[in-house]
Every structure is written in structure tokens, then in C-alpha cells.
Amino acid sequence: MNKHRLLRDENQGRLKMAGIALLVLTLVAGFFIHIHAYFPGTGFFGFQAVFGFFACAGLVLLTRLIGLIIKRRDNDHV
Amino acid sequence: MITGHLPILLLIMPLLAAPLCVLLHRDILSWFLALLVFLGVFAGAWALLGSVLEIEVWRYTIGAWESPWGIELYVDSLNAFVLVIVASIGAASLLFARQSVASEIAADRTYLFYSALLLNLTGLIGVILTGDAFNLFVFIEISSLSGYALISLGRKRLALYAAYRYLILGTVGATFILIGVGLLYVVTGTLNLQDIGVRIADVSADRTLATAICFLLIGLSMKLALFPLHVWLPAAYSAAPSVVSVFLAGTTTKVFIYVLIRYVFDIFGLDTIRGILPLGDILVLLSMLAILYGSWMAIVRSSIKSILAYSSVAQIGYMVLGIGLFTRTGLTASILHMFNHALIKSALFMAAACLIYRLGTDRLEDLRNSSGCMPWTRAAFVLGGFSLIGVPGTVGFLSKWYLLQATIESGNWPALAVMIIGSLMAVVYFWKIVEAFYFRQPAQDTGEKMTEAPLMMLAPLWLLILANIYFGIDTDLTLDSITLAVSSLAGL
Amino acid sequence: MQEFAGIFNYLVVVVLMMIGFYITIANRNLVKKLIGLNIFQASVFILFISMGYVHDATAPIVADGHTAYSSPLPHVLILTAIVVGISTTAVGLALVIRIYKSYGSIEEDEIIEKMEEVE
């Protein structure tokens, strides 16, 4: 059975490149479109990007910690 | 004029019919006679309520001896309302009785069964209507003695032991009441209830009066199955023949709650009582325990009638709670719940009786094996259960509303908390039954499909269920009579 | 001494009441329980009768030489109460017979042992 187009190795690489290009594009666009700073300290270049990234990373880490306490066996709910 | 003698007629009809039943001797004839009498009492009770709502009080003197020397029947909106409860439940259970009784009691004894049932009704009507303290005791014993006999007719031999226990405790309770009446007579020199009420105001609170009141209250509490004096009730209700459970659950305890209300608010008066003991606090405390204990035991039990019986212990707690608050709203709630609970419990016991009629058992375990059959009975049970847990649109909601209002008004937070917990516990035990009805796979497929209960049983069952809904929406009739009754009682 | 005579009946009532009550609740034999119940009720009858008694009084029939009459009402009531008590005993004994037939015993602990379900 043929692999789906999106799953072939050569296309996987291209998808990754496209994704990275998109990220760069949104960052670069920040040079041309001024993002309004609603609160002091949030107006520097790429604030939203940095905030998004670190908020997520922080949440994952936090979850990791909490998960150590509250996790239980997989089918406890059933 | 026959209407002029309505109160005594109501009393005499079943009293005369009871021996007549024995003479008739044929089961179908005795049933028919009993049914006629019960329907007659039903019609008479409504007529009585109608006339009492207009003239307020009807004092019927027997043998033209003026009270307080003669014995009188005393009817006001309070006991006319209670009489309507008893008569309605009685009529419904008699309509229902024929097939259920035929399946549970030997054919050569059914006429005795109906005779005893008629005597029981006589006793209850007597308790409700009489205006004489000693007659009250006699009527209590008439209804109790026939009650013991009725309970002992249950299918299992447990019924015999339950009836015996009930007899011992019931007699002790009745004797307590007798002691109380005797001591009251010592203090006031009269046995006419209204007269006692008048004279008691002149009596300074002395020991004899206090003792009289205590004996009376404890005797009544035992009769109305207030926790912790309830021990006779669960076994008696769950072991009795199905029809007896239907009838007793809707009537007996309500009648004794009526007597309690009559004594506390009308005869003793709150001032006298307050001078003697903190009755309100005691009643509230006991009823809170009753709610918690009854609900808890209902959760633990595993057959429908037993669950319903313990639920009755809890529901009696709600009624007494309303009384114990000593407020207008509380008393309204209590009387309203008497009416509503009679409708609810009798309907539920009827549904249980239908199941027993077809399946021969009411154990939850066995019900699971027969899920899917008897849809009308089960639907009726679910609707009745909704009423029990107080879903809007049913009478149970009104009870819950007024009881909550009464507790909030009097700022009794522990009682409020207990009511909230109790209503959740009701959901749990009700759900246990529903789960057995609908949500369990049969352990083994017996192959045979159970048919629905016969129409003669389903019709009265659904009649009561519809009454549950009707009186939950149209509140005029019940609330009007109750408001009148409450405002006629002294001390509030 | 006069004082004591006045309350002697009531003392008897209390003692009888407690004895009857104790037998009713503590005895395991169903018939003896009924006997206890009867003693208990008898004590109440005595209570009523004593209440109606007035020292040096006579029955309430107007006659010369008597100024004090005792109330007949309690005595009349007790007649009714005795009837009620007898009925209760009769029903109770009938139940005991039925219990003996189906359980084969009138000892409470044996009955409970044989009970199918305690619910």
C-alpha cells in the first residue's frame, strides 16, 4: 500500500520547512505592522511570539509536575 | 336530614360493614361491600371538607348530650383535611386490592381481611373525628389491633414476627397515651379535648401536667414512628401484604401526626408546652436524625418495600421537622407533606405490589433479571420517585419548597443542611431501584416475557400518580384548606 | 404515715410499671413478654382507679350523710381499658401460636436465627 502523499519522507521534510518559513514570516511581518502594546513592557518586538512559546512551555512543565502527584492507573475511570 | 349526621355516618358505615363482611363470607362480595363503604367514606370525607371550609367548625354531639359532658365529634378544617387523605388513600387501595389480595391471601380468609381493613378504617376515622381524649385511645386501639392482624397476614412468616413486635411496641405506646390521658383528667377534670384546651390555661405548670404531656407525646411518637421509636415500622411495612402496606403507609402515621398537631397546637398550646420542655428543639433534633438514619438505611436495603419503609421513617422526619419549628410555614409544610407523602408512598407501594403480583418478589436482585417488562408499572414507579425526590411539577416539590422555606425562615441552619443531605440521599436510594429497573443486564435470560399488571391494579396506581402531578400543579385546593387549618390553630 | 398511705398506691404503680416494662423489653420468651405487657397495663389500671378514689367518699349517688363523692368516670374508663387490654392479649397470644407453628419456637433468639431475612 502506498503511503499517503503527506506521509512520504520527502514531503515530510518540505512540510517542516514550510512550517518554519511560516513562523519566520509572522515574525518578520512584525517589522512592518506595529503590534499595539496595551500594557507597558509588552511592546517589544516579537512579544506575542515569545509569550506564546514560553507560556506553552511553562504549562507543559507545570503539568509535568502536577502529573507526578495526581496520575493514577490508566483505566481507573472505567 | 342525612347530611346533618355526616360525621357519625362516616364512622358508623365501616363499623357496621365490618361484621357484615364476615357474614357475607364470599371473597368477591366482601370486597365489593368494602369497596362501596370506602367509596362512601371517600365521598363523605370530601363533602365534609367542603362544608367545614364554609362553616369552619362542626361539633356533632352524640345522643344529644351537650359537650363537655357528652361525647362529641369535632370537625374543623384540619381534621377534615386529614380525613380526606385517609379516605382517598383508602378508596384507591380498595380499588387496587382485589387481585393483589387474591394472590397473597388464602381465598377462605379474604373476607376476614376486608373485615379487618374496615375496622382499621373505623379506628382511623374515629381517631380523626373524635373530640374526646379517651375515645381517642379506644379508636387508636381499634385501628392498631386490626392493623396487627392485617400485617400478620403477609406472605412470609417474617410478617408474624413483625406483627408481634408491632403489637408489643404499639401497646406500650397506646398505654403511654392512656397514662397521659388519665393524668390530664386529674389535672383538668374533663376528657373533652376542646374543654381540656380551655381549662389547661388555668392550670399552673405542675408536675402532673408535665408528666401527662410527656407520656402523651412519647406514646404518640411511638405510634407515628418518630426516630428512635420507629423500630416497628420497617419490618411491619415490608412484611405486610402489599395492599396493607399501601393503605398503612398512606394513612396510619399521618393520622398520628395529626393527633400530635392537635395536641401540641390546639389543646396544650405552645405557651404551656414551652413552660414544660423544649419540645421544638427535641422534635427538630429527632426528625433530623430520622431523616439521616431513615435515608441511610433505605440506601443499604435491598428490597423495594424495605427501601420504601425506611424512606417512610425519613419522610416522617420531614413532617415532624415542620411541626418542631413551631412556625406557621413549618406547620403548613408539615400538613402539606402529610397529604403529599400519602399520595407518594401509596403510589410507590402500589407499584411495588404490582411487581410482586407478577414477579412474586420485590428484591432488587430479582428485578434485574426481568428488566424490560411491565413498562407502565415501572414508569409509574419512576414518576412516583420523582415526586419523592421533589422534582418540580409533582407534589413532592411543593413539600420541599415549603419545608425549605420554613427552615430558612426560622434560620435553622443544621436542619437546612440535613434537608439538603436528605434529599440527595433520597436520590441515591430511589436510583438504586431505577437502576435495577432499567440499567442491568439480565443475569440469565428466562425466555418468558412478563405481562403488565392487570388493569384493575394499574388504574388506581396511575390515578395516584396523576394525582401526584395534578396536585403538584394546581395548589389551590390543598393550600387553601391547609391555610385555613393552620390559622385556626392557636398559638401561631 | 398518713403521707405514705396517700402515695402507697402510686409507688405500687411505679414498681409494677417498671417490672412489667422490663419483662416486656428484656425477656426472650414471647409469652412472657405478653405477661409483662399485662402487668404494665395492670399498673395503669391501678393508677386510674387510685386517681378516682377520694378518702371517705362514696359513690356519686345522692344520699344523706355524705358530702364527698368520688368520680365514677375513671372506673368506667378502666372497664373499657381492660377490655382493650384483653383484646390485645388475645391478638398477641394468637400471633404467638401462629409464630410457634411456623417457626417451631417461641424463644426470640431462635426465631431470629430462623428468619429468612431480617429486613
Place this chain on the structure above:
Amino acid sequence: MCSLLHPALVLIVAGLFLPLLRGVYRNLCMFIAPVIALVLVWTVAGTVDCRMEFMGIELQVLHLDSLSRLFVTVFSIMAFAGLLFAYRQAGTVELSAALVYAGASLGVCLAGDMITLFIFWEIMALASTVVIWSGGTSASAAAGMRYVIFHLLGGVLLMAGIIAWYHDTGAVMFSAMTLDNMATWFIFAGFMLNAAAPPLSAWLADAYPQSSCSGMVFLSAFTTKTAVYVLMRGFPGTELLIIFGLLMILYSIVYALLENNVRRMLAYSIINQSGIMICGIGIGTELALNGAAAHAFSSVIYQALLIMSAGSVVYMTGKRNCTDLGGLFQSMPVTAVCGIIGALAISSFPLASGFVSKSMVSQAGVDNNLFLVWLALQAASAGVILHAGLKFPWLVFFHRDSGLRPGDPPMNMQLAMILFAILCLFIGIFPGTLYVMLPYAVEYVPYTADHVLAQLQLLLFSGLAFFLMLPWIKANLGATHDFDWIYRVLLNRIFCMLHNVASTFVNRARDLVITMLGHVLRRLNGIVLSGQRQSLFLSNAILLSVAFLLIFLSYALSA
């Protein structure tokens, strides 16, 4: 009497009659009811009031204004699409209950007084329980039980509050309240329970995933959103709500991240979205309330879309854990596309409905100078990526190929999903259509170049973080303890312990009483009754002695 047929009754009656109908009549009855409700509320202009009397209290059973019209609209649409999704797979009981459930939620939104509100509130609780029970497994029966107890607890709290309010003020009309007395606190607690605010939140994730694939679609829409509606009417601008809202957002993200079961994860995302609305209500300005209302409208739709998509996957594969799924986009293209549109909407991607509604709430935070609220809402946007926004579509439809090749679900399910996907995009592209329905006039413009760019940066870099940390996220997947542990495990243990202690105590007390009574008698008259200490008739002894005790006590008091 009333000039308008009550829309709630239309749905409830249709639901009750449904089991009696067959074939085409059944379908007609089912689909026409929500349409009638929709027509009813849009053919009358302005506000409508209907009054009637119950228990001697004057009730306003119908009060239609712009806010209630908005909620009635979205609930009717929801009922229609949900039925479309469900009608061939679900049993009659479930469909019937769903119609009653939808009808009751309309009733809540149209209630002008609190008694009417409460009545519909209870019907909603019962009908939704039946929907959960229709899951048909023993797990759903048990979960339904816990659910109904929780909701009836909320109901009793609400009822107590209403009664206290009636007692204090003599009125039952439903209007804005402040949290300054017991009555309003009780009402507030009742509302918050339905809004799934912690610590009263565990019922949601516990019960919803146990319903059937179609049942959860209905469940996701009505209960929490009616709670949002009543909070909006009853407690606008209550600052406590901001704290609750933020708590809900954070709590649900953490739990959704830990969750492996697809439907449980989406259940937590319901709490997450409700948190945003509750924040908006807490801020309480016109813009914030508009935002909360708009967000409720759009979130009902995308939430249902996501759950339909996940339900289709579970329905077709029979698997419900993320780790068992993957690569399904190849054989379920429609489901995948619809799921992705839903995910875009929930993460408020520009051009999808979430963007135009959620940003109103953020903007309200900015206008009120609430820096932390704004920051938390931004973080919430980013956090959504971690569950519904990216984790759900990525792990289910892409990622590692699970080898499963189920087809798309039956046509009616696809149609329902497509309908909602189109609605999500339509609202996102033409926000004006939503804005005209809002209770207050809208001046807010969502599509400015800098806002779009800011949102894109935020979301795309959150996505980057997601992909970089994917191994860590997957390591966390599993079942977790929630507040339900308290009542499922702890309370159970406590009850067992109490039961044991109490029964031992009662037995001891009985023995003691019997012995004591014996002693008393011996002293009284010297009669020795031996060997009768342990009667089996003990229960009577204790109560009779209580009786005597009371008598002696009263004697002492009166002396």
C-alpha cells in the same frame, strides 16, 4: 395569557411524544421542533412577557429580550444539528431526552423569574442524566448517578437560595444580584455548580465522556452555557467571577494536557471555554458581557463540532485513547477537516468564530486595565493549542499512523459536522451577523492588521512549543485524580468507617441500657433477674429507656 407559544414547551412536548411516533413522523417531529422555536423567537420584536400564578406567587414564565433571544437561537440551532448528528445512531430514549434537555435549557433562558428558572433547571438536570445513561454501559449508569446527585445538590442549593431571596425581598423576579447575603450566595453556588467551576467541576469530566458519541454533543452545549447565561443575568460584574474564570482556565488546561482519553480531554476544554466567558462576566462592562455572550454563541458551535468529530472517530474505531489513534486523516477526510476547523475556532485563529468572540473579552480586560487578566487570557489562548487546538487533531488525525482505516461516519453525521464547520467559518468571516444579536451595541472591530498578526504570532509559536515538547506531553498521558476523588473514594471510606463505628456503638449502648435497667430494678425491689442481659429484643430496650429518660428529665425540669 401569553401572546407567544412558549418555545421551551414546543421542544419538551416534542420530546415527550417522540417515543410514540414512528418513521417519518418521528423525524418530522424531531427536526421541526427546534425550527419552530427559532421561528417563534424571531417573529416577535422587542421584549415579550408572560405571567401566570403558582403557589400564590406571580411568575413570569416567559421573558424574551435580546440576550435570551441570542441563547435561544444558538440552542435551537444546536438542538437541530445535534439531532441531525444523532438521529440514526441514537436510541429513541436518548433523542427524546435530548429534546427535553434542549427545551428545558430554552426554558431557563426565557425564565423571567427564579421559580420558573428553577423548574426548568431541574428538568434539565434530569433530562441530561437520561442522556448520559443512554450511553448504555454500566460505567455510564454509575457516572450518571454521580452526575444527577451533583446536579440535584446544585438544585437544592439554588432552591434554598431562591426561597431565602423570596423570604428577604418578597419577590422572585430574576434580576442582577450582589453577593452580600446568604440568599445570593446559595443562588451563586447553584449556578457555579452548573458552570463547572472548581471545586464543583469534576462531574463534567466524570460524566460527559461516559455518554454515547452523540449524547456528549448535546451535553457539551446546554448545561454549562445556561449557567453562563444565568450568571450573566444574575451576577454581572462580580469580581469573584474573574478569579473563578481564571482558575477554570488554568485547571482545565492542566487536566486536558494530562488526559489521554479524547472525549475526556474535550470535556476539559468545555470547562476551559466556560472559564473565558465567566471571566468576561466578572469584568462586567458592556464589551465584556457582549464578548461573553458572543463567545457562548460561537463556543457552543465549535465545541459541538469538535465533539462530533471526536465522536465520529470513537464511533468508527471503537477506540478512545489518543495513543491508540493516529493517521486517520487518510480515511476520514471529512471528519478530519471538520475537526481541524473546530480546532482552529477554539484556538481563536483568525477567520474562525472563536477569534471574533474571545478577543472581545480580552479587549474588555485591556479597557479595564486588568493586566493579569489580559495576560492570563493570552496564555489561555496559547494553552488551548495544548489540548483541543493542536493535541486533538494532531494525535488523532496525523502523527504516527495507527494503521486504522475506518471510513467517514454515516451521511447524517457528516452533514451535521459540515453544517457546524460552515457556521464556524461564517461567523469568523462575517462577525457582523453575530454582533447584531448581542445585548449591547457593538463598536468592536476584530480584524485589524496588528491584532491578526499578534494572534498569529501567539498561536504559531505556541504550536512550535507543542511540537518541540511533544515527547513530554505524551509521557504525561494517563488517567488522573480530579475532585471526584473526594466523593468517589474518600467519602466512601468515611461512610464505611462511620457505619462500623456507629453499629458497634449502638450495640454497646444497647447492652449497657439493658444492664442498667436490670440494676435499677434490683435496687428497687430486690428481685434478681439473672441471665437476661443480652436479649435480642434490644433495639426496643434502648428506645423505651430513652422514653423514660425523657420523662424523668422533664420531671427534673419542672420541679
